Amino acid sequence: MILLTEKPNENLECESAPENDEAKSQEGAISDSEHENVSETEELKKALEEKEKEAAEYKERWMKALADYDNLKKRFQKEIEEIHLYAGEQLIKDILPVLDNFERALNSIKDTESSTYDGVKLIYNQMKNVLNKYGVREIEAEGKPFDPHFHEAMMKVESDEYETDTVVEVFQKGYTYHSKVIRPCLVKVAKK
Numbered sequence: 802m803i804l805l806t807e808k809p810n811e812n813l814e815c816e817s818a819p820e821n822d823e824a825k826s827q828e829g830a831i832s833d834s835e836h837e838n839v840s841e842t843e844e845l846k847k848a849l850e851e852k853e854k855e856a857a858e859y860k861e862r863w864m865k866a867l868a869d870y871d872n873l874k875k876r877f878q879k880e881i882e883e884i885h886l887y888a889g890e891q892l893i894k895d896i897l898p899v900l901d902n903f904e905r906a907l908n909s910i911k912d913t914e915s916s917t918y919d920g921v922k923l924i925y926n927q928m929k930n931v932l933n934k935y936g937v938r939e940i941e942a943e944g945k946p947f948d949p950h951f952h953e954a955m956m957k958v959e960s961d962e963y964e965t966d967t968v969v970e971v972f973q974k975g976y977t978y979h980s981k982v983i984r985p986c987l988v989k990v991a992k993k
Contacts, residue, residue: 890978893937897976897984900928904974932976940975942968942986951975953985963991 903925910918929939940951947954947966955972963969968988975986 886979887981889935890981890983893932893935893976893978894983896928896932900925900932901973903928936979937983938977940977940982940986942971942975942988944968947988947990951977951982951985952988952990954990955987957990957992959993960991965991965993967991 903921906921907918907925910921912918942952944963945968946964947968952968952975958969960967960969967990968986969991970989971986972989973984973987975982976984
């Protein structure tokens with residue numbers, strides 16, 4: 802029995818020796834494949850980082866393009882609103898001389914108690930009310946400081962009654978249409 806136990810032990814030892822060599826060679830192979838896996842993983846991580854940067858860049862470009870589109874859309878909307886708001890500007894500019902003529906007619910009628918005066922005044926007031934309804938406003942000028950945005954100086958006169966650069970007389974009334982001056986006042990301005 803001893804012989805039998807010794808022989809199998811010898812066989813085991815002999816057999817185990819080659820297994821250790823194989824294990825060592827497998828460990829070497831594993832470490833080489835692990836080394837390859839590590840370098841492959843690093844390459845994949847680098848590639849992933851590059852793609853993430855690229856994706857972030859595309860996202861940033863997309864966000865800028867979206868913001869540009871929104872700004873363009875708002876600008877077009879504003880332009881459309883202004884077109885609608887000022888669509889009647891030319892018509893109003895054409896009507897203003899008619900309003901001026903009604904005012905001249907009122908000033909030329911000597912008898913302010915006559916029915917002719919009342920009729921012309923009624924038409925004049927009615928026309929002014931219609932223009933006011935659509936956003937046309939008369940620019941107040943006489944006695945006000947001269948403002949080149951609203952007034953056009955036709956002449957300057959010396960005056961002790963008014964301060965320098967004050968509107969002394971209005972030759973032609975000016976009007977605004979909504980917030981836009983469609984006709985400036987033609988005025989006489991005081992100087993010292």
